[in-house]
Amino acid sequence: MAESSSHSLVQKILETINVITTIGDFKTHKKECNTLTRRVSLLVPLFEEIRDDHNLRLHTSKKGLRCINALEAALHTAKVLLHLCNKGSKLYLIFEQQKVAKQFQLLNTTFVQALDRSSSLDISDEVREQVDLVHLQFQRSKGLDDPLDAELNAGLIPVLDEYQGRSRDQLERLAKLFKFDTARALMRELQALHWMRVEKEPAVLGILVNERVFEQLLGLVNDMRILFPQEDLEQDDPELKKLQVAQRAGVERTGMQLASDIGTCKGIPNIPDDFKCPISLDLMRDPVIIATGQTYERSCIQKWLDSGKRTCPKTGLSLPHTNLTPNHVLRSVIAEWCSLHGIELPKRRTKGSQCSPEDKAAIDELVAKLSDPSPEVQRSAAHDIRLRAKKNVDHRICIAEQGAIPLLVGLLLSPDQKTQEHAVTALLNLSINDSNKGRIVTAGAIEPIVEVLRNSCTEARENAAATLFSLSLVDENKVTIGNSGAIPALVALLHDGTARGKKDAATALFNLSIYQGNKARAVQAGVVPPLMKLLDDQPASMLDEALAILAILATHAEGRFAIAAVGPTPVWLKIIASESPRNKENSAAILLALCSHDPEYANHARESNVVEALTVLARSRESTNRAKRKATALLEFLKKPSQPENVSMSQGVDGLRV
Structure with missing residues (x-):
């Protein structure tokens, strides 16, 4: 098998796992469904490492390929089974309760047989421990009888007869x-x-x-x-x-x-609410996330922003920035849902520039002035382009088409800091358009943007950080930006920036740290201490961002070591006891990662009376499903006898959804 085919297969597997972990809300066999979902999510690091490590030569190992293909087949069956328990008739699933339960048992056996071959995979020790853990869990798996299902069956059969x-x-x-x-x-x-x-x-x-x-x-x-x-x-x-x-x-x-x-019914109720744009109530074709975390159809929210509004339509909260982040996960789930129902996947609406002749002429003139010998003319033109790019989607397209991007990149090296500020902010506004992201990177913008981030005025540094975040939304740019020296500069802004600067730096660091190779860079740049400091800042405006980044870093060995050095158990317990559902979830994930990889930390946790807080989290109706899984897994882990400090422990941590 060609290496590209191997990569394609692994990417397909990751997409399948993504669908599985977002199904949720099972009608019957809930224990089996949730257990299967948790175990499948624990395999994410395996496939991410295979995908990201270009030195793994899977195509030369027939046994390794058989393992991957067997896992792909098992995961496909798991997806079908979980979809059935999610969407199927509750009455029929209860009537066929034993048949469905048997499918879970057969699927467990299929996973065991596939993972029997995992020893042929050339993977890191850390991932090996997690794969072995999942293998052991499937081997020990027994049928999980659900008393509620049995009660439903007992109530149905007499009435049906x-x-x-x-x-x-x-x-x-x-x-x-x-x-x-x-x-x-x-x-x-x-x-x-x-x-x-x-x-x-x-x-x-x-x-x-x-x-x-x-x-x-x-x-x-x-x-x-x-x-x-x-x-x-x-x-x-x-x-x-x-x-x-x-x-x-x-x-x-x-x-x-x-x-x-x-x-084809417009606004039909059978479309899941999460798939509908809160503005149009139609099925989303190009979902994007705004600064408040809400998701909208791109064209609808863009129209809202272009009208001058700077609040979230759903929550009414003010927007600290107007960046639109593609919600690739949701789009993938919508695609799966459409495929399941035989509905053609909605296409993204694309269009070229539709500027009026007058606007186009004005933009042409401004672009020409960017090359003017006068620094004052350049500064003024960059300022005007900055404003046009901010206000109008068609202007963003037209400005790029007229060749402004390379000229703006050149102005990032201007000795005048105000010109730098206008240029980097213009690039930020232009980068909102996805096609412009590639143009900006191709024009060699990343290193000059990093230089502005290091040495320019306050507002320019903040907007440079926001621009790096916007560009990093394209996955391959995460690698390029990480290699450019941007991460230490972002950590410096996180440490000494204004409130807005810290927010921009944290957003960029979060997105960059999704890439495995950037996690170590962030830790080595000293990101953990300022993040821990943000957990105690009042008002707690940066708490969400800091926890999200720490939860990502906790999936890396260097990150766990740095977090454990400055973050004792009471820090996470305090958040679990008092903060939002998402923060509780991330705190539980961090605590589980630290305890399961560090016997000494686990022993301290046992002494810190964590059981009560975790029990509440695991049982609360307000907790997210992932928070319940993390809390339950940690409770089970802490019930084990404490380990000697020199014994290596490893407990799988499923994929983060932060």
Whole structure:
């Protein structure tokens, strides 16, 4: 197999894992689903190391390739099984409870057999320990019986066997048991039944939908309609009405046709809320994240910003900057969802510059002035381009098309710091357009931007940091920026900058540290002490950013060592006890990473009364799923007998989602 094919296979595997870890909200077999999801996420470091280490010659090792291919097949089956428990009919999944449970057992065996071959992979000791841990977990895995599923099954079978004369009391008890407490919930179950009937996924797992059982369940759902006012049922979703009409008419339709009808309804409720733009309420084709962490369709939020507004439409919070970060994870999940439903993936809207002739002429004149011999003319032109690039998306395209970027890069070396400020800010504003990012890097901008970051005036340094963040959104630029010496300069700004400067530096450092090779650079540049200081600053405006970066660094050996040296257990317990769900999650992730790799730190944690705080976190309804997993894993780890300080311990830490 060619090396490029190996890389493509590994990238495909990482995309599959990404889909698996974002499914969530399982209707049945929740323990098995969550355990499988956690174990799969623990394999992320393995495939990231294979992908990022170009010295690994997988294509020369047939046994190694067999391992990777076997894992790819197992992960695909896992994705199908988890989708089934997420989207399938709750009634049918409970009716076939034993068959579904058997699929989990078979899948565990498949993972064990695939991981039996992992010894042939040339990977680091740290990743090897984590892979071995996952292997051991699958080997020791036993069926996880869910008492709730058993209760649901016991309640369903007698009612299902009542072909005639189901009483209202029976139906009410069953609806309450299955949480079909609204007309919409009942109609959702009807939709899930039809999905299982027409989709191929259950068949892939050998769970063939029995037509007789399907008709029984469909009749049961129709009987339950008497529990809700007719107007509630009639006012429900239009695509669900289509399902009812089709069923009554005996119309058989393919999954593709059905999904196509569903997908073309504007604003249809079956689109998950997270997939809809909060502004247009349409399915997002190009989701982007703004400074408050909210996601919008790019064209909608850009129009909002171009109108002069500087607040988040959903939260009303002021925006410290207007950078738009592509939400690649969400777009991937939307693509998977569209594929699952036979819906064509929405295309990104692209267009060339649509400037008026007057604006184009004005931009041409400004670009020409960037080369003027007069420093004053250059400064003024850079300032005006900075403003135009800030206010209008079409101007950004036109300015780049007219050749302004190389000239602005040249002005970064100007002896006049105000000119440097205007030039770097103009580049920042131009970089909002994705196609301009490549032009800026190609023009050799990174090293001059780093020089501005080191030595220019305050505002120029801040905007240089923001520009590096914007450029680093392209993955290959993370490597280039890391090699340029930018990280020590960003750490310096994080240490001595203004509040805005620290924010810009932290945002850039977070994004750069996603790349494995930059984690050691950040630690060696001294990023941990100023981050730890930000945890105690009041007001706690930088707490979220600092924790997010520390959680990433905790996945690296040097990062853990540096964090443990200055971050005792009470720091993380304080945050777990009092802060936001995301901060609790990151604190738990950091604490788990430190304890599972450092016996001495773990022993101190045992002495710090962490069990109570972690138990609350693991059980709280307000906790994120990842926070619960981290807290549960750490509780299990700390229950083990304390280890001698010279014994190497390793506990897998699943992929971060910060």
